Structures are given as structure tokens and as C-alpha cells.
Amino acid sequence: MLVKNAAGRMIETNIAGKKVKPFKGARKYKTDSKLATLSEALKKCGLKDGQTISFHHQLREGDHVLNMTLNTIRELGIKNIRVAQTAMFNVHEPMIDFIKDGVVNRIEGSINGVVGDYISKNPLPHPVVLRSHGGRWGAVRSDELHVDIAVIAASAADSYGNCTGIEGKSAFGPICYSQIDAMKADKVIVVTDNLVDYPCRFQEIEEIYVDYVVEVKDIGNPEKIVSGTTKITEDPMKQGIAHSCVGLMDAVGIIKNGMKYQSGAGGISLAVTKYLGEKLEEKNMIAEFAIGGITKHVIDIYEAGRFKKLYFGQCFDYYSAKYLADHPGIPILNVGHYADPYARSRAVDNLDTVVLGGTEVDTNFNVNVNTHSDGRMLHGIGGHQDTASGASLTMITVPVYRKTNPIVREKVTTITTPGNVVDAIVTDQGIAINPKRKDIIEKVKGKINLVSIDDLKNIAYEATGGPQEIEFTDEIVGITKWFDGTILDVIRKVKM
Amino acid sequence: MLVKNAAGRMIETNIAGKKVKPFKGARKYKTDSKLATLSEALKKCGLKDGQTISFHHQLREGDHVLNMTLNTIRELGIKNIRVAQTAMFNVHEPMIDFIKDGVVNRIEGSINGVVGDYISKNPLPHPVVLRSHGGRWGAVRSDELHVDIAVIAASAADSYGNCTGIEGKSAFGPICYSQIDAMKADKVIVVTDNLVDYPCRFQEIEEIYVDYVVEVKDIGNPEKIVSGTTKITEDPMKQGIAHSCVGLMDAVGIIKNGMKYQSGAGGISLAVTKYLGEKLEEKNMIAEFAIGGITKHVIDIYEAGRFKKLYFGQCFDYYSAKYLADHPGIPILNVGHYADPYARSRAVDNLDTVVLGGTEVDTNFNVNVNTHSDGRMLHGIGGHQDTASGASLTMITVPVYRKTNPIVREKVTTITTPGNVVDAIVTDQGIAINPKRKDIIEKVKGKINLVSIDDLKNIAYEATGGPQEIEFTDEIVGITKWFDGTILDVIRKVKM
Structure with missing residues (x-):
């Protein structure tokens, strides 16, 4: 059918078998102010x-x-x-x-x-x-x-x-x-x-x-x-754990030209980053890039030429936020690019290694970061699951026990990251490697003395008398989801 | 219902009235190589x-x-x-x-x-x-x-x-x-x-x-x-049209601090950009930004401090592509940001003025850029419609006639941009303002001698004997759409 459109032209309403709409008029567009309270x-x-x-x-x-x-x-x-x-x-x-x-x-x-x-x-x-x-x-x-x-x-x-x-x-x-x-x-x-x-x-x-x-x-x-400065841990025990992480990376053969590293902002993670920078210097190697939360410590290594590239996500100190403003052109890594499970690739999947923390670790290598051993939900998941599933060597740094509480235990209070994607538990009492990672165990043989996760648990239980039993009610406080949307665990209310 | 998930936890399948899926297992992710022929x-x-x-x-x-x-x-x-x-x-x-x-x-x-x-x-x-x-x-x-x-x-x-x-x-x-x-x-x-x-x-x-x-x-x-260089027209007639454009901008009061300008890459448009830069210099004014296709001419004005900001889209010469690589931090304007009709705002809607070309213009101020007067479809629409509908002053630069062909005519062969959003036809024989824009006519009174679009058409017809009649067949070669998806016009095959 022919109709006259708003421009005065005779137009078919059906062209090559497709219904089309005639032009109804043009106007000048102005964007209304978007300002509002x-x-x-x-x-x-x-x-x-x-x-x-x-x-x-x-x-x-x-x-x-x-x-x-x-x-x-x-x-x-x-x-x-x-x-x-x-x-x-x-x-x-x-x-x-x-x-x-x-x-x-x-x-x-x-x-x-x-x-x-x-x-x-x-x-x-x-x-x-x-x-x-x-x-x-x-x-x-x-x-x-x-x-x-x-x-x-x-x-x-x-x-x-x-x-x-x-x-x-x-x-x-x-x-x-x-x-x-x-x-x-x-x-x-x-x-x-x-x-x-x-x-x-x-x-x-x-x-x-x-x-x-x-x-x-x-x-x-x-x-x-943002913190004025992010401080590296001064606790010798934690410094020791950080050194063990770098030692493990080295033994596995990760510290080499082209290495891909995820940096964290916790006290131990910051120390690992610093020691890694020193190790790169010592071995005269250049890592490919660092991603994740960025701090002055990462930028220092970049400026020293030991990280070839920065790939910025969240800034954890004022220095790094300022640095990015002063150095435009450093690519920005948004969280979708970093870890969207539905994307056609995730930046985290490039990682050679990541250093993560935990409130508890169990003998199945499951990690808890959400609840304390008293059952209270006090922390988010952050990038824990994302990086653990992406990195070739996922290290969890924990003391074997804290005061009277065994950190390495038979069963974590809440599962945040399942043991399947956790490769090494690095503690003040030695390193336990997930037995599934025979390749890692093979690589470090003769270089690092490993302990079994059960040994770590036993040390913890001996020192603390074992975990305190907590009684839970049926009420659900929260749930932890795996990044694919499935339910990993349920956090219940503690009986008071 | 309680089920045991892949992490060994007992999980409800229904939480707070919502069906949820139990965890099915975690694995290490590696991105498969995306490289292929x-x-x-x-x-x-x-x-x-x-x-x-x-x-x-x-x-x-x-x-x-x-x-x-x-x-x-x-x-x-x-x-x-x-x-x-x-x-x-x-x-x-x-x-x-x-x-x-x-x-x-x-x-x-x-x-x-x-x-x-x-x-x-x-x-x-x-x-x-x-x-x-x-x-x-x-x-x-x-x-x-x-x-x-x-x-x-x-x-x-x-x-x-x-x-x-x-x-x-x-x-x-x-x-x-x-x-x-x-x-x-x-x-x-x-x-x-x-x-x-x-x-x-x-x-x-x-x-x-x-x-x-x-x-x-x-x-x-x-x-x-990209062109090695983009050359400003050396044709005195076209230079005259370009000067008229800047004169019209000035008369309308657009050339002032904060002015927002769209630059084009055609010979006349380039000249307008150059003359505008000179005028800004002369009046000691600073324009807010230039968007659209960028050339060395725009960058020169930016470097001279007369455009406060660049907002880059497509680069039309090697110089501007190189400039962007060497000056990271200049915001990049993709086409969606520039002119997506479904976006919550379009950059083009900020424009004070745009200078566009045309193959024909008619007495209803409709503009053709797609076909030649012989009916052949030889050009795309580009940003013509987008900027015309966004700019406060949309100028079309054309000679009144080319050889024996009247450019200003009673009816364009094809409507690309409807006259409703076209404000001024700037020609070698004077400027015609769309009578709908009484505000513009008022502003330029006493500063610029206007001609009517009919006068321009008459000059064209007198010099050329009027447009050649073309006979079309029923066969459809192409259609022009307004940016909202409606059909503006139909391009038919010429009878041979």
C-alpha cells in the first residue's frame, strides 16, 4: 500500500515482504536538564x-x-x-x-x-x-x-x-x-x-x-x-607467611618473565607484593602485569620496571587513585572485564597466581571468608571465588590458629570458596598443597617441605583444644552463592 | 526440601519463597585460545x-x-x-x-x-x-x-x-x-x-x-x-560559502565562550573550522569543545587554546589518529554516545551549530545527500540527520547550481534530512533561513542580507533551465530511514 508520509513522499508500507513504518516527522532534540535533587x-x-x-x-x-x-x-x-x-x-x-x-x-x-x-x-x-x-x-x-x-x-x-x-x-x-x-x-x-x-x-x-x-x-x-597509606604487616609471623608465598611461587616456577599477578590489599598480600617485587629484581625478571586492587606498592614495582603493565581495578590508596589521574592511558579493568562469569573471557583467568586470605580453612581446602568461627556474618566475598577459580596457583594465607580458635579445621563454618579451586594453604606452620594438584607437589619436591592439611589441623587442635561447638537455629541469616548463581552454603542464626 | 550440594552442605531448595539451585561444583577456568584463521x-x-x-x-x-x-x-x-x-x-x-x-x-x-x-x-x-x-x-x-x-x-x-x-x-x-x-x-x-x-x-x-x-x-x-592530510578547499566560491557560515554563526551570536561545535571533513567544512578558529582568536573567545570527525585543523585550534576540549570520534587524517595515541586521556566519543536515538542523551544535542553538505536542497529545506540528480545512489547518510536534529543552527552549504544542474530546487530527488530540522542554506548566492526559525531571522536582522529559498531556486533555474526530468521505474534500489526507523524516502531505479 502506498501512503504519503510526513515528508510528503509516497511510501510503500510493505517493502520486500517486510512491513515498514512511514516517517512521522522530525524535530530538534534538546536534552532536558538531568540535574535534580x-x-x-x-x-x-x-x-x-x-x-x-x-x-x-x-x-x-x-x-x-x-x-x-x-x-x-x-x-x-x-x-x-x-x-x-x-x-x-x-x-x-x-x-x-x-x-x-x-x-x-x-x-x-x-x-x-x-x-x-x-x-x-x-x-x-x-x-x-x-x-x-x-x-x-x-x-x-x-x-x-x-x-x-x-x-x-x-x-x-x-x-x-x-x-x-x-x-x-x-x-x-x-x-x-x-x-x-x-x-x-x-x-x-x-x-x-x-x-x-x-x-x-x-x-x-x-x-x-x-x-x-x-x-x-x-x-x-x-x-x-581510600586509606592514606596501605601498610605492610609488621607482624613477623605474617611476614613469614608472605615470604613462604613468594617461596612457593618461586619453587613452582611462576616467578619468571611474563608472570601474571593479582595483588591484594590485606596486610599479608601487600607484603607478598613487596617481596615479589624484590624477588623479580633479584632474578632480573619482568612480570607481564598486575591486576586487581592497586596500591602504591604495586605502582612502585611498575615504576621500577618489574611489572610491564598495570591493569587497574579498584584503588586501595589515595596514591594509586592520584597516579591514574596523572597517567591517563593505563587501561581500566572494570569488574565485568575482570570476572563476569558470562563474559566471553575473564581477565582473572590469565592469572598465574593469587594470594587470598580467609577466616577459616578446612581439611577439604574449603575456605571461609564470610563468617567468623562464632557464626557471625562479618565479611563479603569480594573477588575471592573469581580469582581462586581463575589463577593457576591459588594460595590462602592463614595462621594455623588465632588465640584459642583453630583456623585450620575439619569443617569451615561457611563455605565461601570450595576446596576444588584452592591449591595451597600457606601458614605459619608450613604449606599444605591440595592433593589434587599433583603437578604442584611434583614441582616443589626437594625445594619446599610440605605438610599435610591434616597435620595443620592437628597442630591447631592441639594448641586450642579444637573448635568450639556452636548451636545454630533454623533461621537463615544469609546465603553464599557460587558465581554461577548456585547456592554454596547457608549461614544460620546462632542460638543465643 | 533439603539436598546435599556438591560442596557437601545441606541446602534448602526453596529459600524465602524463592526456588534456588544447589551448587554443582567448581573448577579452574582457563580461557581457550581465541586465535583462529x-x-x-x-x-x-x-x-x-x-x-x-x-x-x-x-x-x-x-x-x-x-x-x-x-x-x-x-x-x-x-x-x-x-x-x-x-x-x-x-x-x-x-x-x-x-x-x-x-x-x-x-x-x-x-x-x-x-x-x-x-x-x-x-x-x-x-x-x-x-x-x-x-x-x-x-x-x-x-x-x-x-x-x-x-x-x-x-x-x-x-x-x-x-x-x-x-x-x-x-x-x-x-x-x-x-x-x-x-x-x-x-x-x-x-x-x-x-x-x-x-x-x-x-x-x-x-x-x-x-x-x-x-x-x-x-x-x-x-x-x-586515513588521508595523509585533509585539504581546505582552494575554490574561492567554496571559501566564500565557508566565510558566510562563520558570518552567520557570528550574527546569530553563537561565536562566544562555551560554544559547542561539530566539525566535518568536507572541503567547505574544513574551511569553516579554520575560519572559526581565526574568528575565535580575533574575538578572544574560547569554544567549549569540538566533536565529530577530527582533523589536524581541529587539533590546531585546540592546541592554540581556542577549543577547550576535544571529544574524539572518527579520525579523518593520520595526524589526528597519531595525536590521540600520543595524548591518552582525551575522551573518546563512540557513535552511540554521539547519536544513539535510544540513549538517555546524545552528545549531538549539545551542539550550537553544525555545517553539513548536500547534493540537493529543496524549497521545503529538505536535503539530499544520498542520490545525485540523475537518480543514482552514491552516498551514505553519515551523521547528517543526527547532527541536523541536534544542533541549534544547522547549516547546509551548497552552490546554488553545479554546471547545468540546479542544486536548490523545488523537490529533492531523495529526502535524507527533512527540512524541519534544517535551519539555513548557505550558498554562493546568499543565505536562506528556514522561515520556521523566526528567532534566527530576528537575530541576524540588519547584520546579514538574507535571500528566500525561492529566490535561490529561481537563480538556479534561470542559470540551468531547471532540473532535468528523470523517469523512474517501480523497482526500489534503496530506502532512506529517519533515525527512528521510519521510512523517509524510497530510491527507485531510473528508466534506462
């Missing part, structure tokens, strides 16, 4: 009872944005929000009141510290869902975790929503957790304390995804956003 | 008769990748491919044989030159679909144009598919058309002549989307990929 933005986003609001945790203990947003939601009289933060810290203690007031009734995201302690004793009607960094990205990507409104803190943003964490007084390093929220959420709000001219120079999040831009006085407390 | 990669992607294969056009007249891929497809005995390139040039003349051989039977994408001439005389069974840059992005994003396999040329790539157009012997500037293909295509193949160590430093396309990486000797002929 937080309250206006939430209302314009259609905030309703029961919705899911997401946040990133890159402002860490300095974050103002999560509390500020939930305060506003409370003022708007909205209830039963599901909070889908990437992580929560002690600064988020007001969450306890939001829960008590019914503003929040579900949490899917990592919880560290006081809020975890509270929920451990007062479970929510829906258990907390704990996922790894990659697992959370995958859950949002696959709509397992649908976000209604993503609230993204930025240390600089233009009025159309191009934004970054690299520049500004509240700089925290590249935004690397929120890309998938920006892409998948129904609505996206950027919150910044630093409105810059268009276009924002760095833009980890692009305006194409952003509905509203909210300017506030402070997105956080700069002193607590 | 082009033929292997296409086969592994499941190439079949009738599929849609996409390409970008950033290698321009130097491109080897489109021909190489279709040759391989022919060797594999596959037929009836729909080619969804962002644009095609004379270098793609072999397309005529691919069409004759039945390898290709549909084209959705811009066509410039010989292939357009051929199809104008020998229409395909399905008309060519012409879309603007933004319209094509939107069509792929909305699945109006579903891509089975995206083949992405890169001047540097690592073996996992992180890739760029910024570095390497075949550098062509940032890949800015293919992001949406990478995200939406069922399969993605990166083709490069420069395999670099992981991770590729620049990565406009990330490995997370890439299935295979193909290394070839040359992705293109560097001498033809």
Missing part, C-alpha cells in the same frame, strides 16, 4: 515500595551516598526496599535503623562489620545474598538481580551524567563496579560533589545510561574513602 | 546461508577486511549474506561480484561510489537500507537489525580480543562504530594485523564480547585508510 530524582525515577536500589562501595568507610539515599527514601515514606550494594561497611551502621523502620527489608550484597553483626542476630525476612564481585555482575547482567534504580556515586560528573571516580576532592579511583548497573537498571541516578563542564574527561560511566544527576555537598569523607 | 573463525561462529555479517568502515578506501571476509565466505560456499557495514567505498568494488555470485543478496548500510552506481542500475532483491550513524546504532541496539556475526577490524588487538584502532601500522583512530555490534551480535570476530601482548593498552572493544581473534598480514592499505 536526590528526592526529585528518586521521585522522577518512579520510586515505589519494594523496589531494588543499587550502590557501589568504592567510597568504602567514607561513603555518604548509601545512607543519604536511604534517608531520602525514608523521608519519602517508601518501605521494603531491597538494597543491592556491592559492599557495606561500618559507616553504614544507620542501615540498622533503616531495617528497624521497615525502609529496608532485603539486602543482596557484601556486608562488612556492624551491620553484619546486627543481621546475624536479627535475620531479615529474606536472607542476605552474598556473591563474589564477578557473581554479582553476572547476576545483574542475567536479571537474576534486577535493579530498579542504580544510584552511582561519582567524584566528578557533568550535568548529563558522564562521570568518574578518578578526579575530584573525593576521588576513589575508576568506577569499576557500576557499569552493569548503569546498563541494566531501569533508572540511573549519578550523585556527585563535583559537577564539571561537559564532557567529563574520564567517564567510566557514560551519559547514555544516566537519567538524573544529583549534586551534593560531599559524597564522602575523603579521609576514609 | 578467518575461515576457522567463521565456521566456529556457525556461519550459515542468509546470515547477517557486520563491519565498520573506519579503514575507508584502504579497507581489506570486508573483501577478505566475503572472499572467505564465498570459499566456504555460503550464499545470501546480508552485509551490514557502516559504510562502503570504491575499494569494495568486488562487492559487485559477490552480488552477482549470490554470496550477498542484501545490504543494510551506507554505500559510496561504484557499488552504489552498480546497485542503482541493478537493484538487489531487497532494497538497500540507508541509515544515519545514530540510526544504525539504534537499529542494532533495538534488534531491528540483528547481526549474526560482527567482524571488527582493529589496528592492534591482544589474543583475547581487547582491541583498538589507535595504535599500530594500520591505525585509523578509535574504533567508534562497532561497540553496539560487539554487544549485540551473536558472535564477534576481531581481525587485526598487529597482535599485541595482553592487555591491549587502548581497548575500545573489550574481550568480554569477543569470540575469535584473527591475525592477518594487513587489515588495510595505510596510505588509503
Whole structure:
């Protein structure tokens, strides 16, 4: 059929067997201002009872944005929000009141510290869902975790929503957790304390995804956003464990040109990074790259020419955030690129080795990082599962026991990372290799004296009298998911 | 129900009213090599008769990748491919044989030159679909144009598919058309002549989307990929038009601090950019930014401090591609960010002004860039529609007539951009303002002598005797779509 379209042309409505729509008119487009107050933005986003609001945790203990947003939601009289933060810290203690007031009734995201302690004793009607960094990205990507409104803190943003964490007084390093929220959420709000001219120079999040831009006085407390410095452990026991890690890498033959390393930000991990740098120097080798959380220690090795490339994710100190602002062109590694289980490849799968921690380890090499031995849920999973499954040599650094508590034990309180992907337990009493890794055992023969995991457990039990029995109720506090979305373990409320 | 999962834990299969899946086991992940020959990669992607294969056009007249891929497809005995390139040039003349051989039977994408001439005389069974840059992005994003396999040329790539157009012997500037293909295509193949160590430093396309990486000797002929230099017109008539454009901008009050400018790569557009730089200098004003295709002329003004920021899209000369490699940190503007009609904002909507060309203009201010007055389809739409609808002052620069052909006429042969979004026709015989833009007419009163579009048409008709009548057949060669997917116009085969 021929019809006259809005341009005055006679147009077929069916061309080569396909129905087509005639032109209806053109107009000039102008982008309406995206600037709004937080309250206006939430209302314009259609905030309703029961919705899911997401946040990133890159402002860490300095974050103002999560509390500020939930305060506003409370003022708007909205209830039963599901909070889908990437992580929560002690600064988020007001969450306890939001829960008590019914503003929040579900949490899917990592919880560290006081809020975890509270929920451990007062479970929510829906258990907390704990996922790894990659697992959370995958859950949002696959709509397992649908976000209604993503609230993204930025240390600089233009009025159309191009934004970054690299520049500004509240700089925290590249935004690397929120890309998938920006892409998948129904609505996206950027919150910044630093409105810059268009276009924002760095833009980890692009305006194409952003509905509203909210300017506030402070997105956080700069002193607590990133540590001023990240300190290497001064504890000789921990230094010893760190040296053992580097010794094991060396014995396995990993410390060579082209080595690929994941650096962590814990005290022992930082020490491992430092000692690895020294070892590279001593052997005159150049590692290919370091990924993961970046600190001054990593940059020092890079500057010394011993890491050929940096591949930045989250910055753990101010120095590294500043370094990235001053050295544009270093590729930024967002969490999807790092560990999205549904991606066509994950950066973590390149790793030769990773050094991770744990609150407990068991004789099946299962690792717990989420709960303490008293049953309280006090930590998130982070990249633990992602890197453990990606690295060729996954090392867990723990003391065999802490005071009266055996860390190496028969059964971890909660499984965070299954023993199948854990290769070595590096302790103050020796190194145990997962018997499944015959290749590693073969390589270190004659170079390192290994101990069995049962021996480590026995040492722990002898020194402490064994683990304290805890009685659990049926109530579920939280669940740990493997990054494919399946349930690894259930965290139950302790009988009080 | 309680079941024992693969970690040995007793897990509910229903938690808080939600069915959950028990953990089935963990394993170490290794990314299989993505390296393959082009033929292997296409086969592994499941190439079949009738599929849609996409390409970008950033290698321009130097491109080897489109021909190489279709040759391989022919060797594999596959037929009836729909080619969804962002644009095609004379270098793609072999397309005529691919069409004759039945390898290709549909084209959705811009066509410039010989292939357009051929199809104008020998229409395909399905008309060519012409879309603007933004319209094509939107069509792929909305699945109006579903891509089975995206083949992405890169001047540097690592073996996992992180890739760029910024570095390497075949550098062509940032890949800015293919992001949406990478995200939406069922399969993605990166083709490069420069395999670099992981991770590729620049990565406009990330490995997370890439299935295979193909290394070839040359992705293109560097001498033809980007022009060595882009030359400003030496034709006094065209220089006059360019001066008139800057005069109009000035009269409208656009040339001021904070001005936002779209630069083009045509001879007149380049001259406008140069004269604008001089005018900014003279008035001591600083424009906010320039977007769009970038050339040395734009960078010169930026270096002189008269453009505060660059916002790079496609590079039109080697100088600008090299400049970007040497100055990391200049934000890259991909086509989605530039003009995706479905995005929450488009960069083009910030523009104060844009200077565009045309093959014909009519008295309703409709512009044709696709066909010549003899009816042949010889050019793509490019960013014409996108910027025209986004800029506050959209100027079309044309001579009133060319030899015996009236350029300003009663009715354009094909509507590319409807008159509703066209504000000024700037010619060698004066400037006509769209009567709908009373605001502009008011502003220039007493500063510029305007002519009516009918006067321009009359001058053209007097000098040429009016347009030659062309007789069309019913056969459809192509269609022009507005960027919202509706049909603006139909290009019919000329009776021969």
C-alpha cells in the first residue's frame, strides 16, 4: 500500500515482504536538564515500595551516598526496599535503623562489620545474598538481580551524567563496579560533589545510561574513602607467611618473565607484593602485569620496571587513585572485564597466581571468608571465588590458629570458596598443597617441605583444644552463592 | 526440601519463597585460545546461508577486511549474506561480484561510489537500507537489525580480543562504530594485523564480547585508510560559502565562550573550522569543545587554546589518529554516545551549530545527500540527520547550481534530512533561513542580507533551465530511514 508520509513522499508500507513504518516527522532534540535533587530524582525515577536500589562501595568507610539515599527514601515514606550494594561497611551502621523502620527489608550484597553483626542476630525476612564481585555482575547482567534504580556515586560528573571516580576532592579511583548497573537498571541516578563542564574527561560511566544527576555537598569523607597509606604487616609471623608465598611461587616456577599477578590489599598480600617485587629484581625478571586492587606498592614495582603493565581495578590508596589521574592511558579493568562469569573471557583467568586470605580453612581446602568461627556474618566475598577459580596457583594465607580458635579445621563454618579451586594453604606452620594438584607437589619436591592439611589441623587442635561447638537455629541469616548463581552454603542464626 | 550440594552442605531448595539451585561444583577456568584463521573463525561462529555479517568502515578506501571476509565466505560456499557495514567505498568494488555470485543478496548500510552506481542500475532483491550513524546504532541496539556475526577490524588487538584502532601500522583512530555490534551480535570476530601482548593498552572493544581473534598480514592499505592530510578547499566560491557560515554563526551570536561545535571533513567544512578558529582568536573567545570527525585543523585550534576540549570520534587524517595515541586521556566519543536515538542523551544535542553538505536542497529545506540528480545512489547518510536534529543552527552549504544542474530546487530527488530540522542554506548566492526559525531571522536582522529559498531556486533555474526530468521505474534500489526507523524516502531505479 502506498501512503504519503510526513515528508510528503509516497511510501510503500510493505517493502520486500517486510512491513515498514512511514516517517512521522522530525524535530530538534534538546536534552532536558538531568540535574535534580536526590528526592526529585528518586521521585522522577518512579520510586515505589519494594523496589531494588543499587550502590557501589568504592567510597568504602567514607561513603555518604548509601545512607543519604536511604534517608531520602525514608523521608519519602517508601518501605521494603531491597538494597543491592556491592559492599557495606561500618559507616553504614544507620542501615540498622533503616531495617528497624521497615525502609529496608532485603539486602543482596557484601556486608562488612556492624551491620553484619546486627543481621546475624536479627535475620531479615529474606536472607542476605552474598556473591563474589564477578557473581554479582553476572547476576545483574542475567536479571537474576534486577535493579530498579542504580544510584552511582561519582567524584566528578557533568550535568548529563558522564562521570568518574578518578578526579575530584573525593576521588576513589575508576568506577569499576557500576557499569552493569548503569546498563541494566531501569533508572540511573549519578550523585556527585563535583559537577564539571561537559564532557567529563574520564567517564567510566557514560551519559547514555544516566537519567538524573544529583549534586551534593560531599559524597564522602575523603579521609576514609581510600586509606592514606596501605601498610605492610609488621607482624613477623605474617611476614613469614608472605615470604613462604613468594617461596612457593618461586619453587613452582611462576616467578619468571611474563608472570601474571593479582595483588591484594590485606596486610599479608601487600607484603607478598613487596617481596615479589624484590624477588623479580633479584632474578632480573619482568612480570607481564598486575591486576586487581592497586596500591602504591604495586605502582612502585611498575615504576621500577618489574611489572610491564598495570591493569587497574579498584584503588586501595589515595596514591594509586592520584597516579591514574596523572597517567591517563593505563587501561581500566572494570569488574565485568575482570570476572563476569558470562563474559566471553575473564581477565582473572590469565592469572598465574593469587594470594587470598580467609577466616577459616578446612581439611577439604574449603575456605571461609564470610563468617567468623562464632557464626557471625562479618565479611563479603569480594573477588575471592573469581580469582581462586581463575589463577593457576591459588594460595590462602592463614595462621594455623588465632588465640584459642583453630583456623585450620575439619569443617569451615561457611563455605565461601570450595576446596576444588584452592591449591595451597600457606601458614605459619608450613604449606599444605591440595592433593589434587599433583603437578604442584611434583614441582616443589626437594625445594619446599610440605605438610599435610591434616597435620595443620592437628597442630591447631592441639594448641586450642579444637573448635568450639556452636548451636545454630533454623533461621537463615544469609546465603553464599557460587558465581554461577548456585547456592554454596547457608549461614544460620546462632542460638543465643 | 533439603539436598546435599556438591560442596557437601545441606541446602534448602526453596529459600524465602524463592526456588534456588544447589551448587554443582567448581573448577579452574582457563580461557581457550581465541586465535583462529578467518575461515576457522567463521565456521566456529556457525556461519550459515542468509546470515547477517557486520563491519565498520573506519579503514575507508584502504579497507581489506570486508573483501577478505566475503572472499572467505564465498570459499566456504555460503550464499545470501546480508552485509551490514557502516559504510562502503570504491575499494569494495568486488562487492559487485559477490552480488552477482549470490554470496550477498542484501545490504543494510551506507554505500559510496561504484557499488552504489552498480546497485542503482541493478537493484538487489531487497532494497538497500540507508541509515544515519545514530540510526544504525539504534537499529542494532533495538534488534531491528540483528547481526549474526560482527567482524571488527582493529589496528592492534591482544589474543583475547581487547582491541583498538589507535595504535599500530594500520591505525585509523578509535574504533567508534562497532561497540553496539560487539554487544549485540551473536558472535564477534576481531581481525587485526598487529597482535599485541595482553592487555591491549587502548581497548575500545573489550574481550568480554569477543569470540575469535584473527591475525592477518594487513587489515588495510595505510596510505588509503586515513588521508595523509585533509585539504581546505582552494575554490574561492567554496571559501566564500565557508566565510558566510562563520558570518552567520557570528550574527546569530553563537561565536562566544562555551560554544559547542561539530566539525566535518568536507572541503567547505574544513574551511569553516579554520575560519572559526581565526574568528575565535580575533574575538578572544574560547569554544567549549569540538566533536565529530577530527582533523589536524581541529587539533590546531585546540592546541592554540581556542577549543577547550576535544571529544574524539572518527579520525579523518593520520595526524589526528597519531595525536590521540600520543595524548591518552582525551575522551573518546563512540557513535552511540554521539547519536544513539535510544540513549538517555546524545552528545549531538549539545551542539550550537553544525555545517553539513548536500547534493540537493529543496524549497521545503529538505536535503539530499544520498542520490545525485540523475537518480543514482552514491552516498551514505553519515551523521547528517543526527547532527541536523541536534544542533541549534544547522547549516547546509551548497552552490546554488553545479554546471547545468540546479542544486536548490523545488523537490529533492531523495529526502535524507527533512527540512524541519534544517535551519539555513548557505550558498554562493546568499543565505536562506528556514522561515520556521523566526528567532534566527530576528537575530541576524540588519547584520546579514538574507535571500528566500525561492529566490535561490529561481537563480538556479534561470542559470540551468531547471532540473532535468528523470523517469523512474517501480523497482526500489534503496530506502532512506529517519533515525527512528521510519521510512523517509524510497530510491527507485531510473528508466534506462
